[in-house]
Amino acid sequence: MAQKQTHHFAKITAADFIVRAAYQMGKTPLLPIFAASLGAGSAVLGFIVAVSTLTGMCLKPLIGALSDRSGRRSWLLVGTALFAATPFLYHFIDTPEQLLALRLLHGLATAIYGPVTLAYVAERAHQDRAEKLGWFGMARSGGYIVGPAAAGWLLTYMEPVDVFTLIGLLSCLAFAPIVLLADRDAPLPRTSVSLGRQLTDAFKFGAYTPAVWLAGSLEATVFVALYAVKAFLPIYALSLGMSVALVGTFFSVQEVAHLVVRPFGGRLGDRQGYRTAIALGMLLIGSCLSLLTWDHTTFTLLALAALMGGGQAFIFPSTIALVASRIDASHTGAGMGLIGTLKNAGKVAGPVLGGILVHWLDFTWMFWAMALLLAVGATAVWYRLPGRNEAIMPAPTLTEMKDSA
Numbered sequence: 483m484a485q486k487q488t489h490h491f492a493k494i495t496a497a498d499f500i501v502r503a504a505y506q507m508g509k510t511p512l513l514p515i516f517a518a519s520l521g522a523g524s525a526v527l528g529f530i531v532a533v534s535t536l537t538g539m540c541l542k543p544l545i546g547a548l549s550d551r552s553g554r555r556s557w558l559l560v561g562t563a564l565f566a567a568t569p570f571l572y573h574f575i576d577t578p579e580q581l582l583a584l585r586l587l588h589g590l591a592t593a594i595y596g597p598v599t600l601a602y603v604a605e606r607a608h609q610d611r612a613e614k615l616g617w618f619g620m621a622r623s624g625g626y627i628v629g630p631a632a633a634g635w636l637l638t639y640m641e642p643v644d645v646f647t648l649i650g651l652l653s654c655l656a657f658a659p660i661v662l663l664a665d666r667d668a669p670l671p672r673t674s675v676s677l678g679r680q681l682t683d684a685f686k687f688g689a690y691t692p693a694v695w696l697a698g699s700l701e702a703t704v705f706v707a708l709y710a711v712k713a714f715l716p717i718y719a720l721s722l723g724m725s726v727a728l729v730g731t732f733f734s735v736q737e738v739a740h741l742v743v744r745p746f747g748g749r750l751g752d753r754q755g756y757r758t759a760i761a762l763g764m765l766l767i768g769s770c771l772s773l774l775t776w777d778h779t780t781f782t783l784l785a786l787a788a789l790m791g792g793g794q795a796f797i798f799p800s801t802i803a804l805v806a807s808r809i810d811a812s813h814t815g816a817g818m819g820l821i822g823t824l825k826n827a828g829k830v831a832g833p834v835l836g837g838i839l840v841h842w843l844d845f846t847w848m849f850w851a852m853a854l855l856l857a858v859g860a861t862a863v864w865y866r867l868p869g870r871n872e873a874i875m876p877a878p879t880l881t882e883m884k885d886s887a
Contacts, residue, residue, distance in 0.1 A: 491603070491618070493659040497558070498599050499621040500656040501565040504649045505592065506629025507636075508569060511716040511729045513585075516642040518717070522578040528837025530582055531713040532830040534589030538596060539826035546597035546819025554602045555663050561594030562656045569650035572643055597818035600802060604818070616748025616799035619740075626737035634730020697801040698824025700760060703859040704797055705828030707771060707852035708790075710836030715774075718845045722778060732787045739791025744799060747792075751800030761863045763796030768856030775846045 517530045568588045751759040770786045839848035
């Protein structure tokens with residue numbers, strides 16, 4: 483059984499790495515540069531970078547709940563098809579408005595992969611859950627490493643629209659591990675509960691689970707800052723005469739550190755408590771953002787990128803493990819979808835808020851504002867989150883929810 487689970491883990495990890503690496507090639511620094519070439523201003527550019535997450539924000543809970551009922555594998559096949567087909571459509575984009583619409587479609591692929599892959603892994607990890615989720619997160623981090631660096635390098639030889647075509651071709655490789663993936667160790671039991679009733683119970687269960695709202699709000703706060711940086715650091719760097727390849731390397735170094743430190747961050751959350759890991763990570767990222775505008779040497783920028791990646795590694799395994807350990811097993815996908823919705827709200831708000839700050843003030847004030855946001859968030863985590871993980875209020879049972887209704 484252990485060997486079988488290891489094979490499943492390897493397949494889902496390989497598929498996630500392939501599609502995430504290809505998707506990140508099309509996000510930073512390629513997407514902001516492509517949008518700017520179409521005439522998008524700073525505020526519109528922020529919406530373009532953020533809008534793909536709107537799809538996930540609306541659909542992740544629904545998709546997660548549907549995968550609880552019908553299985554993970556079929557939804558992963560649909561997501562893989564979207565990852566593979568959508569990049570070819572960028573050839574037909576001529577205006578920022580068209581690009582905005584296409585990004586909504588492209589976001590559907592991540593809306594599927596996000597909750598379904600996490601649910602697939604979480605339901606098979608019963609001990610040291612944060613650490614195991616940390617190891618799985620290395621695949622996504624690996625994609626963030628390869629993607630930006632590859633895109634930055636390819637942009638020195640190819641037009642942006644041609645890079646998108648290559649992204650589509652690379653995404654097709656993910657079909658191999660997904661087709662070979664087993665869905666469940668045991669078939670789903672027969673149920674007379676209607677689809678509508680199951681969805682209602684799943685969302686009600688998630689709404690009454692404090693861990694979902696706590697973890698989701700923490701991730702949203704972090705992603706506001708991270709996605710503002712993703713959207714505007716490339717433009718800021720180009721305005722200073724930096725190489726686009728250096729910008730791509732910045733994000734790759736950030737994710738290298740995220741990849742390397744993530745299992746350790748998960749272990750820290752399992753052993754010392756989620757409060758310690760999350761607060762430490764938020765303070766570390768906030769400190770780095772406040773220093774981004776002080777020194778623009780290559781060494782300093784890459785050192786800050788590494789520290790930011792380490793901060794991410796402390797935060798995210800603990801927030802996901804918090805939800806996985808507190809939600810009923812029959813609603814794991816819905817729980818991951820709900821936290822994904824809150825996380826995506828931060829991804830949407832970050833570039834939009836960053837664009838407004840850059841438009842009315844400048845890049846420096848935008849970075850400082852994001853650093854202050856994370857410092858406030860870390861303080862709130864330390865004083866409001868229990869020091870021991872088991873002290874967090876557990877999710878209610880369905881009977882308790884009915885009694886309280």
